[in-house]
Amino acid sequence: MKRKLFRGTYLLLLAFTFLIAFSTKSNGINSSLLPENIQYSFAVSMENPGNHYFHVELTCTSQNTDFIDFKMPVWTPGYYGIQNNSKHLAGFKASDAQGKPLNFFKTSKNTWRVNSKNEKTVVISYNVYASELSVVGSYLDVSKAFISPTSVYIFPDGQIGQPSLVTINPYKGWKSISTGLDQIDDQPNTYYASDFDVLFDCPTLIGNHQVIDFVVKGIPHSLAVSAKDTLDKTRFISDLTKMVETATSLIGEIPYTHYTFITIGSFGGGMEHGNSCALSCTDPVSDTTNMEGYKEWLSFVTHEYFHLFNVKRIRPIALGPFDYDRECYTNMLWVSEGFTVYYEYLILNRAGIFTRDDCFKYFTENITGYENRPGHLLESATSSSFDAWIHFFERDGDNRNNTISYYDKGCALGLLLDLKIRNATKNQKSLDDVMRGLYNKYYKELKRGFTDEEFRSMCENMAGTSLSEIFEYASTVNEIDYPKYLSLAGLSIDTVAHIIVDETYFGASLSNDTDNCSLYNVWNAGLGNGDQLLSVDGQKADKESLTSLLKTKKAGDTISLSVKRDGIPVNVDVVLAPKTKRTFEIEQMQGSTPLQKLELESWLKQEEIRK
Ligand SMILES: [Zn+2]
Secondary structure (H helix, E strand, O other): OEOOOOOOOOOOOOOOOOOOOOOOOOOEEOHHHOOOOOOEEEEEEOOOHHHOEEEEEEEEOOOOOOEEEEEOOOOEOOEOOOOOHHHHEEEEEEEOOOOOEOOEEEEEOOEEEEEOOOOOOEEEEEEEEOEEEEOOEEEEOOOEEEEOHHHOOOEEOOOOOOOEEEEEEOOOOOOEEEEOOEEEOOOOOEEEEOOHHHHHOOOEEEEOOEEEEEEEOOEEEEEEEOOOOOOOHHHHHHHHHHHHHHHHHHHOOOOOOOEEEEEEEOOOOEEEOOOEEEEEOOHHHHOOOOHHHHHHHHHHHHHHHHOOOEOOOEOEOOOOOOOOOOOOOOOOHHHHOHHHHHHHHHHHHHOOOOOHHHHHHHHHHHHHHHHOOHHHHOOOHHHHHHOHHHHHOOOOOOHHHHOOOHHHHHHHHHHHHHHHHHHHOOOOOOHHHHHHHHHHHHHHHOOOOEOHHHHHHHHHHHHOOOOHHHHHHHHOOOOOOHHHHHHHHOEEEEOOOEEEEEEEEOOOEEOOOOOOOEEEOOOOOOOOOOOEEEEEOOEEOOHHHHHHHHHOOOOOOEEEEEEEEOOEEEEEEEEOEEEEEEOOEEEEOOOOOHHHHHHHHHHOOOOOOOO
């Protein structure tokens, strides 16, 4: 998962050619190759998309129990927050093969118990309200449908390992379906999932979007592009190809038979899956004259792609098999998310798309993000991971002050670990060897995730030495000694520079809601989170007018704020003060030793390949 917002302008796409590098669509499998007696078959229809309801029917055959508990997941792997997807389900019904109703009752918020005594076949039907356009929400309107599977498909309790079939009945006139599920060649619009984990891992976009097929290392890939998007597809496919080649070379193999990039809108955010990813596709990605915005977009896509290894296959033990009924706690999101951020930059550098300076710039952005959050003095990387369920995805108004981002700190710790392992082994090993080691030992050989201790052992065995200082950085709020580790590659980092980012800071952030402009991330003792701004210096005020007023002031001036707190107006005089930010800059040191030079050269490419 990654949350990112892109800013920029659309470039009108005047001319466009794209690559179709193979002639036949080979994502499919023949029905003769399917397991015999698949017991669970879904049919999803969307006859009236304007009302935002999917209709879902699940036919269960070869049943032999007195009752079946049907469940809907309460969360989506990759999004570590409780979503309570069953709240969107309506009109649950159960019947036998002839349509005779079967009794059922609910046993929990997401469980329907159906009386199936003496019934070989049970048919379940329900509707799903789909109005959330996000990578973890389902959406349906007259322009497209997006199925986030954990909010559309229910599963029979205890049968998560069973295969299933899904038949999609698109709205009339819709011709495109994009999904990571295996298509069955001889059954139109029908797909196969080898178990429910696979089903829940394969979102599906349906509509009249454009589908561009391309091949990397002999494996079919496809890109689903929504009609409104103006992405420069020729260039994007070329860069995607290089990125996929580099990322899969890092681990040593391509572990899927086909891969689908799904772009679905411009709301921000992306979600990783085993052989697909869902991406919001915002403005500047098309504008290749704005290389900074385009590189940010590529970085974001690389993040979601590389997750197919790091988190989907190289994973902490808590993250699969999943318990879809409740939170799955792990201390290791600083590795699963933070290292994925770190590898965004390395992969694009190795692919010839990012320069060394680009990498330095992005490393320092993550370090700056971490070091400037007041919460970095309170929350460790392991705690922020464990508490993602209540801190990252359920943020309160004070989150900057008491929490960190495991993306930022995890990226910084990945950098430190990589440099330390390279130095300790005279550049014979690196973090790449750790990732390959974890993939081969836990994913391929043992077919499970790793514990915290096993992860540390893999790192320390690879380094041939203790890495206790770095692992203490992960589990504590100890101040990180960046210069010590960057110097291993002959680099310096300026850790003392501060810049003033706001001359007249009044001690809080303002919400964007114009009708109810409230304060959050409050850093001023006289103000409170949730205070509603009423007036400034006696004049009615909102975010815009306060921002304008502050531009006319200077540090040391006092403004008189009136805010509503608990329904009561409160007056607070605030002395404006400069707000500073720590900045970081990485540079090459003069007089590097041969080992430092070797480490830097083998770690990051220098050249500017393309403007
Ligand atoms: Zn992520």
